[in-house]
Amino acid sequence: MRTYFTGALLLQFANVWRKRLRARPGAPELSLHDVSLDLPSPLPGPADMAAQHDTIRRGLAGIENPKTRAALVLTEDGYEQEEIAMILGITRRSVEGLLRRHRSRLAAENQNGESHR
Numbered sequence: 001m002r003t004y005f006t007g008a009l010l011l012q013f014a015n016v017w018r019k020r021l022r023a024r025p026g027a028p029e030l031s032l033h034d035v036s037l038d039l040p041s042p043l044p045g046p047a048d049m050a051a052q053h054d055t056i057r058r059g060l061a062g063i064e065n066p067k068t069r070a071a072l073v074l075t076e077d078g079y080e081q082e083e084i085a086m087i088l089g090i091t092r093r094s095v096e097g098l099l100r101r102h103r104s105r106l107a108a109e110n111q112n113g114e115s116h117r
Contacts, residue, residue, distance in 0.1 A: 068098045075099065
Protein backbone atom coordinates (compact mmCIF):
# COMPACT_ATOMS: atom_id res chain seq x y z
CA MET A 1 0.00 0.00 0.00
CA ARG A 2 2.83 2.37 0.86
CA THR A 3 4.46 1.91 -2.56
CA TYR A 4 1.19 2.56 -4.38
CA PHE A 5 0.48 5.65 -2.28
CA THR A 6 3.99 7.02 -2.75
CA GLY A 7 3.88 6.37 -6.50
CA ALA A 8 0.49 8.04 -6.81
CA LEU A 9 1.74 11.07 -4.90
CA LEU A 10 4.83 11.29 -7.09
CA LEU A 11 2.68 11.37 -10.20
CA GLN A 12 0.23 13.85 -8.72
CA PHE A 13 2.89 16.24 -7.38
CA ALA A 14 5.77 15.69 -9.80
CA ASN A 15 7.01 19.29 -9.75
CA VAL A 16 7.13 19.38 -5.94
CA TRP A 17 9.06 16.10 -5.92
CA ARG A 18 11.58 17.42 -8.48
CA LYS A 19 12.19 20.54 -6.36
CA ARG A 20 12.74 18.36 -3.30
CA LEU A 21 15.24 16.18 -5.19
CA ARG A 22 17.15 19.23 -6.44
CA ALA A 23 17.26 20.73 -2.93
CA ARG A 24 18.82 17.55 -1.52
CA PRO A 25 22.44 17.98 -0.41
CA GLY A 26 24.85 16.57 -2.98
CA ALA A 27 22.33 16.73 -5.84
CA PRO A 28 24.05 17.62 -9.13
CA GLU A 29 23.33 21.12 -10.39
CA LEU A 30 22.17 21.02 -14.01
CA SER A 31 21.58 23.92 -16.31
CA LEU A 32 20.21 24.21 -19.82
CA HIS A 33 23.72 24.91 -21.13
CA ASP A 34 24.85 21.45 -19.95
CA VAL A 35 22.37 19.74 -22.27
CA SER A 36 23.64 18.90 -25.74
CA LEU A 37 21.44 20.25 -28.54
CA ASP A 38 23.12 18.04 -31.16
CA LEU A 39 21.04 14.96 -30.37
CA PRO A 40 19.71 13.14 -33.43
CA SER A 41 15.95 13.24 -33.89
CA PRO A 42 14.19 9.88 -33.56
CA LEU A 43 11.77 10.96 -36.29
CA PRO A 44 12.50 10.93 -40.02
CA GLY A 45 13.43 14.27 -41.52
CA PRO A 46 11.47 16.16 -44.20
CA ALA A 47 13.49 14.62 -47.05
CA ASP A 48 12.84 11.10 -45.74
CA MET A 49 9.12 11.82 -45.36
CA ALA A 50 8.91 13.22 -48.91
CA ALA A 51 10.67 10.13 -50.27
CA GLN A 52 8.27 7.83 -48.35
CA HIS A 53 5.22 9.73 -49.62
CA ASP A 54 6.52 9.59 -53.18
CA THR A 55 7.10 5.82 -52.92
CA ILE A 56 3.58 5.32 -51.57
CA ARG A 57 2.04 7.49 -54.32
CA ARG A 58 3.88 5.56 -57.03
CA GLY A 59 2.87 2.24 -55.50
CA LEU A 60 -0.79 3.24 -55.28
CA ALA A 61 -0.75 4.60 -58.83
CA GLY A 62 0.11 1.11 -60.06
CA ILE A 63 -3.18 -0.26 -58.67
CA GLU A 64 -5.89 0.16 -61.29
CA ASN A 65 -9.00 -0.60 -59.21
CA PRO A 66 -9.93 2.48 -57.12
CA LYS A 67 -11.74 0.35 -54.54
CA THR A 68 -8.64 -1.78 -54.03
CA ARG A 69 -6.55 1.38 -53.58
CA ALA A 70 -9.04 2.74 -51.05
CA ALA A 71 -9.24 -0.60 -49.20
CA LEU A 72 -5.44 -0.74 -48.93
CA VAL A 73 -5.16 2.82 -47.62
CA LEU A 74 -7.98 2.31 -45.12
CA THR A 75 -6.49 -1.00 -43.97
CA GLU A 76 -3.15 0.71 -43.40
CA ASP A 77 -4.92 3.45 -41.43
CA GLY A 78 -6.25 0.79 -39.06
CA TYR A 79 -9.83 0.44 -40.25
CA GLU A 80 -11.43 -2.98 -39.90
CA GLN A 81 -12.89 -4.73 -42.93
CA GLU A 82 -16.47 -4.09 -41.80
CA GLU A 83 -15.75 -0.35 -41.55
CA ILE A 84 -14.05 -0.34 -44.96
CA ALA A 85 -17.08 -2.11 -46.44
CA MET A 86 -19.41 0.56 -45.04
CA ILE A 87 -17.21 3.38 -46.34
CA LEU A 88 -16.92 1.86 -49.83
CA GLY A 89 -20.54 0.70 -49.98
CA ILE A 90 -19.66 -2.96 -50.51
CA THR A 91 -19.81 -6.10 -48.39
CA ARG A 92 -17.11 -7.26 -46.00
CA ARG A 93 -16.55 -10.31 -48.20
CA SER A 94 -15.93 -8.00 -51.17
CA VAL A 95 -13.27 -6.16 -49.17
CA GLU A 96 -11.67 -9.51 -48.29
CA GLY A 97 -11.69 -10.44 -51.98
CA LEU A 98 -10.14 -7.13 -53.06
CA LEU A 99 -7.31 -7.52 -50.56
CA ARG A 100 -6.80 -11.23 -51.32
CA ARG A 101 -6.60 -10.61 -55.08
CA HIS A 102 -4.16 -7.76 -54.50
CA ARG A 103 -1.93 -9.98 -52.34
CA SER A 104 -2.09 -12.69 -55.01
CA ARG A 105 -1.05 -10.19 -57.71
CA LEU A 106 1.87 -9.00 -55.58
CA ALA A 107 2.99 -12.56 -54.91
CA ALA A 108 2.83 -13.36 -58.64
CA GLU A 109 4.78 -10.21 -59.53
CA ASN A 110 7.43 -10.98 -56.92
CA GLN A 111 7.74 -14.56 -58.14
CA ASN A 112 8.07 -13.42 -61.78
CA GLY A 113 10.54 -10.71 -60.83
CA GLU A 114 12.75 -13.15 -58.96
CA SER A 115 12.77 -15.69 -61.80
CA HIS A 116 13.95 -13.03 -64.30
CA ARG A 117 17.00 -12.18 -62.22
